[in-house]
Amino acid sequence: MDTSPPEPRLSALYQELILDHYRRPRNKGTLDGATHSVSLNNPLCGDEIDLQLQVEGGAIKAVRFVGRGCSISQASASMMTQLLKEKAVPQALALAERMSAMMQGDETAAGDKSLGDLRALAGVSKFPIRIKCALLPWNALTDAFKGQW
């Protein structure tokens, strides 16, 4: 059997940090006192996320998620929840736009420290079919605030 090292593009995609968030997701579970809840799935591949947020005075006080799916979608959700805490809603939505830009291959977004751990997902932009996985939790976020901000 061929056990030569994986191709570089793959190791860029499946970084240690991503696998860590996949296997030890942060903020996973349901949220008591949620003010916003959104369920989204990707019918093509079956990835699912239920995102719950508690918003007070225009800021996200708490956020949790329940989900099933590939390492990319679940790591993205876990990283996103870490980043959103204490963010004002417009700030959170701006991050969603930065994330989307990074997925389109925007290198300035990929270098943007405000995206935190999520920068580890920059390699996904080279795998177009997987971009929707990385954006699933972010689409849930924007859906949660649709028409409100």
Added chain:
Amino acid sequence: MLDAARLRADFPLLERQEHGRRLVYLDNAATTQKPDAVLHAIADYYRTTNANVHRGAYSLAIRATEAYEAARAKLAGFVNAWTPEGVVFTRGTTEAINLVAGSYGRAHVGRGDTIVVTAMDHHSNLVPWQILCQEKGATLRMVEITEDGRIDLSDFGTALEGRPKIVAFPYVSNALGTVNPAAQLTRLAHAVGAVVVVDGAQATPHLKVDVRALDCDFYALSGHKMLAPMGSGALIAKPELLEAMPPYHGGGEMISRVFDDHSTYNKIPHKFEAGTPNVEGAVGLAAAIDYLGAIGLERVAEHEQALAQAAIDQLTQIDGVTVYGPRGHRAGVVSFTYGDIHPHDIATILDQDGVCIRAGHHCTQPLMRRLNVPATARASFYIYNDLDDVAALAGSLVKAGALFGYVPA
């Protein structure tokens, strides 16, 4: 086993490389590649024979009609249909089943009636029946599967006690590869007066099908899963059932006389073929049948079973890999998971080695829930695959394991 390398030379797409690697195409349950014989038959049809069928009085149109009807007769022979008139060309299995649900089903199923399906049915043999049941106030009864992925015969028997009007099941499971005892299931269903609908999408390309021996009432198949073009397929039915059924789609070709406020309908099978049909699809399907016939479906089945067995043997040697489905009575479909590596991640990693597999729910969400997995990875084999392809699959899977920390890199 077949001489896969020699057959592969007939398939221009298989000469391609992916990511600099030899293409290892293992998604044949989704669709197969097409041999030159089929591609040329389609091109030749358009270069020499094309005209609208069953309309023109000129020689060209007559030749086009003859080519179309010859394809029907060839398909009838291929599956041992009752008569060529009992072969309705459709876009594929999905449309064929929708035709049965929309025509036979709407005419014969009423409030309080029951329709039986199985937990391993493809959505195409489930959702049309859900829609019909909702419309008619009928009950849909889903037969359970056994732990090793076969239809639970005892639950099937219990379901039949409800005297269903229609019983539908797959001949071969697209997600597990299970070959169901279709003749036996049909006999049991007929004993309680049900009409039997067999989803033959995964059987027709891979084993010798004899619909008269099965004695089912309706049999649906897709051309694109058996070397023919996409958008080709058929409903094979007992002619007397088709005769009695109301039309499905209205339009040209399916009529006999059209008055201002009503019409009389054409005879079968034309009654169910409204509009200009997919003649290139039929011609391509006929060429595919010739190609498969020259090999022999018994040998195709043997070849795939040998590959599936080799795949099961090699994959189960990898720590953490689970293979789903029965060990015997199976076709060339191998569904598996690998530890906590999501099937989409597996598919992405294998793709970098040029290995094409399917990852997902395979349009069988009720089955995935019963297997207690959100998705599986699936390798499915055909005539042009060989043991090197199985080795490539296993080797690439070890790489996936390395990336996710299952085996040392």
